[in-house]
Amino acid sequence: xxxxxxxxxxxxxxxxxxxxxxxxxxxxxxxxxxxxxxxxxxxxxxxxxxxxxxxxxxxxxxxxxxxxxxxxxxxxxxxxxxxxxxxxxxxxxxxxxxxxxxxxxxxxxxxxxxxxxxxxxxxxxxxxxxxxxxxxxxxxxxxxxxxxxxxxxxxxxxxxxxxxxxxxxxxxxxxxxxxxxxxxxxxxxxxxxxxxxxxxxxxxxxxxxxxxxxxxxxxxxxxxxxxxxxxxxxxxxxxxxxxxxxxxxxxxxxxxxxxxxxxxxxxxxxxxxxxx
Amino acid sequence: xxxxxxxxxxxxxxxxxxxxxxxxxxxxxxxxxxxxxxxxxxxxxxxxxxxxxxxxxxxxxxxxxxxxxxxxxxxxxxxxxxxxxxxxxxxxxxxxxxxxxxxxxxxxxxxxxxxxxxxxxxxxxxxxxxxxxxxxxxxxxxxxxxxxxxxxxxxxxxxxxxxxxxxxxxxxxxxxxxxxxxxxxxxxxxxxxxxxxxxxxxxxxxxxxxxxxxxxxxxxxxxxxxxxxxxxxxxxxxxxxxxxxxxxxxxxxxxxxxxxxxxxxxxxxxxxxxxxxxxxxxxxxxxxxxxxxxxxxxxxxxxxxx
Numbered sequence: 001x002x003x004x005x006x007x008x009x010x011x012x013x014x015x016x017x018x019x020x021x022x023x024x025x026x027x028x029x030x031x032x033x034x035x036x037x038x039x040x041x042x043x044x045x046x047x048x049x050x051x052x053x054x055x056x057x058x059x060x061x062x063x064x065x066x067x068x069x070x071x072x073x074x075x076x077x078x079x080x081x082x083x084x085x086x087x088x089x090x091x092x093x094x095x096x097x098x099x100x101x102x103x104x105x106x107x108x109x110x111x112x113x114x115x116x117x118x119x120x121x122x123x124x125x126x127x128x129x130x131x132x133x134x135x136x137x138x139x140x141x142x143x144x145x146x147x148x149x150x151x152x153x154x155x156x157x158x159x160x161x162x163x164x165x166x167x168x169x170x171x172x173x174x175x176x177x178x179x180x181x182x183x184x185x186x187x188x189x190x191x192x193x194x195x196x197x198x199x200x201x202x203x204x205x206x207x208x209x210x211x212x213x214x215x216x217x218x219x220x221x222x223x224x225x226x227x228x229x230x231x232x233x234x235x236x237x238x239x240x241x242x243x244x245x246x247x248x249x250x251x252x253x254x255x256x257x258x259x260x261x262x263x264x265x266x267x268x269x270x271x272x273x274x275x276x
Numbered sequence: 277x278x279x280x281x282x283x284x285x286x287x288x289x290x291x292x293x294x295x296x297x298x299x300x301x302x303x304x305x306x307x308x309x310x311x312x313x314x315x316x317x318x319x320x321x322x323x324x325x326x327x328x329x330x331x332x333x334x335x336x337x338x339x340x341x342x343x344x345x346x347x348x349x350x351x352x353x354x355x356x357x358x359x360x361x362x363x364x365x366x367x368x369x370x371x372x373x374x375x376x377x378x379x380x381x382x383x384x385x386x387x388x389x390x391x392x393x394x395x396x397x398x399x400x401x402x403x404x405x406x407x408x409x410x411x412x413x414x415x416x417x418x419x420x421x422x423x424x425x426x427x428x429x430x431x432x433x434x435x436x437x438x439x440x441x442x443x444x445x446x447x448x449x450x451x452x453x454x455x456x457x458x459x460x461x462x463x464x465x466x467x468x469x470x471x472x473x474x475x476x477x478x479x480x481x482x483x484x485x486x487x488x489x490x491x492x493x494x495x496x497x498x499x500x501x502x503x504x505x506x507x508x509x510x511x512x513x514x515x516x517x518x519x520x521x522x523x524x525x526x527x528x529x530x531x532x533x534x535x536x537x538x539x540x541x542x543x544x545x546x547x548x549x550x551x552x553x554x555x556x557x558x559x560x561x562x563x564x565x566x567x568x569x570x571x572x573x574x575x576x577x578x579x580x581x582x
Contacts, residue, residue, distance in 0.1 A: 013383050017383055017392050027406075027411075030417075031414055034417070043423045045423070046428060047429075087307075091307065092304060094304050095302070095303070096301075101302075104301075115570075116513075116514045116567070116570045118542075118566055119518055119520070120542040121559040121560070123543070124322075125319035147311055147312070148312075151311065211409040211521040227407045227409045227410070230410060230413050231525070248407070256405045256406065259402065259405035
């Protein structure tokens with residue numbers, strides 16, 4: 001009897017997990033399927049589960065919008081922003097992890113506060129300053145403004161990673177005559193590669209996905225990044241849904257694929273002190 | 277940050293630090309501090325000064341007006357309501373996400389179906405990777421009253437069509453549902469990683485001791501999960517308080533202003549109302565709120581770590 005109950009419980013648990021899986025994946029399926037449907041198929045009642053796929057919507061999206069240019073802009077902005085964030089963030093994390101100095105906690109807290117910073121606080125001055133300097137529509141402004149959340153994220157994740165590098169290893173290197181900078185570059189940095197991968201991909205996801213900063217600071221059709229394509233559809237009276245779904249799929253594909261590749265490290269990096 | 281590991285580690289230099297050694301950490305930290313001062317602190321000061329001025333774009337030069345903007349902000353029901361909505365969003369969605377995320381993590385941990393576990397672990401990352409503005413658009417499409425797939429699926433089980441986006445309360449609930457969909461899998465991902473840090477031998481000893489799951493969960497698994505729970509909380513609160521893209525893409529905070537969060541309200545005030553002074557004052561108030569929240573979380577976090 002007890003066996004039967006246990007089996008039943010296991011089966012119910014399995015069914016619950018299948019439901020979770022379906023709920024997670026269904027919107028993604030609906031988007032991709034929608035991008036391959038014609039408009040009548042997309043809005044058919046009852047819903048059409050079997051349809052002849054067509055890439056017409058993708059052709060429309062590429063021909064009628066700047067989606068490809070905007071994707072390229074996103075690649076440039078995201079790539080540069082993540083690179084800059086890692087270049088200044090990784091040494092900072094090392095400094096906080098390895099040295100005890102006055103104000104250490106305050107510095108760390110200040111980084112985390114920047115992570116909580118509501119974007120409007122930064123947005124208004126950035127907009128006004130950038131328009132005075134003629135830098136509206138310049139990707140450099142976006143690359144800089146994204147550091148507000150990238151640097152804190154990198155520092156937050158990497159402080160912990162650097163702390164878990166055995167001190168003895170670095171002391172041995174110091175005895176061998178390596179300077180602190182050499183120790184950082186040659187010993188510590190290679191050991192925290194997973195942490196660097198996580199902070200890169202997470203900051204990459206958030207930079208790529210940002211729409212608020214992008215549509216205020218780079219509003220022109222040629223300068224804007226991919227997520228703002230969505231806004232250009234919101235204004236019209238008639239929304240060409242298959243085309244919107246095609247553009248959306250193109251915008252999301254790089255991050256979804258990137259996220260899946262590093263999914264293991266994401267969880268590990270984020271549990272901070274717990275996983276070592 | 278783990279101070280505990282740091283405390284156990286012997287200091288690198290035994291001799292009393294020279295000024296050169298005192299400066300050494302700053303060599304590593306300074307570049308990021310300078311960058312954050314320029315893009316984080318300078319704008320905050322700029323916003324603070326702007327908040328003390330009567331400044332409407334296109335209506336002449338700004339002039340000092342003392343605390344007028346703050347008085348105006350406190351009296352503004354639009355702003356008050358948007359802050360209230362943001363807080364309700366945090367207070368309702370956060371516990372639900374944590375409970376559901378915990379249930380998913382526990383089920384993943386104990387399920388016998390290896391393929392299912394593997395598949396879910398991969399898919400849990402998908403919702404946060406989908407661009408929030410696209411999530412908003414998808415919401416518009418799927419929750420449409422007449423043509424949306426959600427109502428059609430509900431129709432199959434005999435539930436009449438719901439006007440998800442047309443009425444204020446329903447629209448706000450829809451936003452919460454979408455938010456929970458977006459973040460619960462991420463919380464589950466983090467908690468599931470935390471759960472995997474429970475040492476096997478301790479867990480097995482506990483299972484010999486008792487067959488009931490609650491004592492095992494409370495005394496064995498939960499203590500190891502606190503850092504993960506805190507990480508999920510900090511992450512999630514920050515994202516909800518900064519929420520803009522997803523809700524804006526559903527229907528720009530509508531119907532009316534019924535789904536407008538504070539960031540959206542301030543953005544509207546600044547970039548469509550052109551009232552820089554008032555929007556700046558409201559931004560500063562939100563900044564204070566987020567610093568208070570960050571302080572609370574970090575205090576809780578440190579207590580758990582000690």
